[in-house]
Amino acid sequence: MAALSRIPKTSIKSLSSCISRSFSITKLNSEIDLKVPSFLSHNSLLLRQEPKEGNIQWVFLGCPGVGKGTYASRLSNFLGVPHIATGDLVREELNSSGPLASQLKETVNQGKLVSDEIIISLLSKRLQAGEAKGESGFILDGFPRTIRQATMCLSIQPDIHVLVILQEILEGVTDIDLVVNLKLREEALLAKCLGRRICVECGRNYNIACIDIKGENGNPGIYMDPLPAPPQCAPKLIQRADDTEEVVKERLRIYYEKSQPVEEFYRSRGKLLEFDLPGGIPESWPKLLEALNLDHEDKCSAAA
Numbered sequence: 001m002a003a004l005s006r007i008p009k010t011s012i013k014s015l016s017s018c019i020s021r022s023f024s025i026t027k028l029n030s031e032i033d034l035k036v037p038s039f040l041s042h043n044s045l046l047l048r049q050e051p052k053e054g055n056i057q058w059v060f061l062g063c064p065g066v067g068k069g070t071y072a073s074r075l076s077n078f079l080g081v082p083h084i085a086t087g088d089l090v091r092e093e094l095n096s097s098g099p100l101a102s103q104l105k106e107t108v109n110q111g112k113l114v115s116d117e118i119i120i121s122l123l124s125k126r127l128q129a130g131e132a133k134g135e136s137g138f139i140l141d142g143f144p145r146t147i148r149q150a151t152m153c154l155s156i157q158p159d160i161h162v163l164v165i166l167q168e169i170l171e172g173v174t175d176i177d178l179v180v181n182l183k184l185r186e187e188a189l190l191a192k193c194l195g196r197r198i199c200v201e202c203g204r205n206y207n208i209a210c211i212d213i214k215g216e217n218g219n220p221g222i223y224m225d226p227l228p229a230p231p232q233c234a235p236k237l238i239q240r241a242d243d244t245e246e247v248v249k250e251r252l253r254i255y256y257e258k259s260q261p262v263e264e265f266y267r268s269r270g271k272l273l274e275f276d277l278p279g280g281i282p283e284s285w286p287k288l289l290e291a292l293n294l295d296h297e298d299k300c301s302a303a304a
């Protein structure tokens, strides 16, 4: 685990310049409100509370195919906190023989969003299981995806069990420290979804697409190498049923309609870090670490 204790080479000044576009550090002036990234509080002269390891509560937002899973999972290994992807929870459920399986399959394969109630229920189960194992902190990927999920204004049946779970989630999810918004040009998003391949055995994602988009109208070009599967995974690759051109376009449409407002929700609360992916993993990963102000030493060991 890359211990949080290895992060403190940050100065508030360099951090603020890294994330000046969207992330407000005004909260540093508050002794009471500790909802700032753990690495901020760790380094702040104003907040003298020692952060507990694993208390990171971060969210990754971004369009389908942008690489939320890839970077959230790398960062979770790096920081030693669980990576919780609601898309994975949904896929586990739809591949099970549970009562929701066929309904979920239909929704997901059409590129639609699963209902907030089902997502909350899957997420609460996952958080509870994690808590029972002693997990603390999380990097959420793909949640919240609607304003309703972000605000948790839910109208679930008021049964005691559900209320208790909701309260637990509320405590967790409204305490989000930092929201990383990954961005990539739409042509690249589509190509990445169509090229995505998953190993049925280990669940790792690979990509057969070689993306080479020329710069135009002042927008920089982007180049991304394919991400080939190693020999042990190569014969076991499958394509997600919702990674067809038609469904990806529908997922993108729904993202702009339902999920983009969530970006604004966190932007207005000073929690959003915008990150334009400059290229593939070798180029983007060190830059992401830099934007999060994780130091060079950590960077090298994480990239290895």
Ligand SMILES: Nc1ncnc2c1ncn2[C@@H]1O[C@H](COP(=O)(O)OP(=O)(O)O)[C@@H](O)[C@H]1O
Residues within 6 Å of the ligand: 063, 064, 065, 086, 087, 088, 090, 107, 108, 111, 112, 113, 114, 115, 116, 119, 141, 142, 143, 144, 145, 146, 149, 242, 251
């Ligand atoms: N927070 C969520 N709210 C509603 N539906 C979700 C949520 N997370 C995942 N899903 C469902 O699972 C599908 C796959 O999600 P995910 O793996 O995150 O894919 P992507 O971000 O590439 O679209 C989504 O298209 C949607 O149907």
